[in-house]
Amino acid sequence: MMLKSIAAVLALTALATATAATAQDRKVGDIIHSDARYSTFAKAVDAAGLTNLLEGKDSVTVLAPTNDAFAKLPAGELDNLLRPENKASLEALLKRHFVAGNLDLYDLKRQRALETVGGETLAVKLVGGSLRIADARVFGRQTIGENGVVQPLDAVLTR
Secondary structure (H helix, E strand, O other): OHHHHHHHHHHHHHHHHHHHHHHHOOOHHHHHHHOHHHHHHHHHHHHHOOHHHHHOOOOEEEEEEOHHHHHOOOOOHHHHHOOHHHHHHHHHHHHOOEEEOOOOHHHHHOOOEEEOOOOOEEEEEEEOOEEEEOOEEEOOOOEEEOOEEEEEEOOOOOO
């Protein structure tokens, strides 16, 4: 019985290690486009023409709003932003979600502010044990990729 338990633990450890390695072999763009939680964000990134930020060789930390985060926007706002004539506004909104460099959760917790690719500064703070960036909470598991990290957010960074 003890041997079966040890074998099960070893098998689970190997599976977890393989899963982590697979994620690290992918670029953050691949992670965003393959994880169903980020399908709205991926669609917006494509519409804004910002996939180069996710696929490049430079490290990037992606503060990725989940689909539920986008659902919190006022009715019609996302559809309006996705119109071709509003591409500049969509691009500005999305650039708030990209930070140059590779910041995992440990690194983020040591920050007080982040400079975004769009040139804005976002406040970073711990509130009741929860990491907050501007008005959004970082939650769930980060995904580490070959060229950066994807941090899930519960809100879209609108300002």
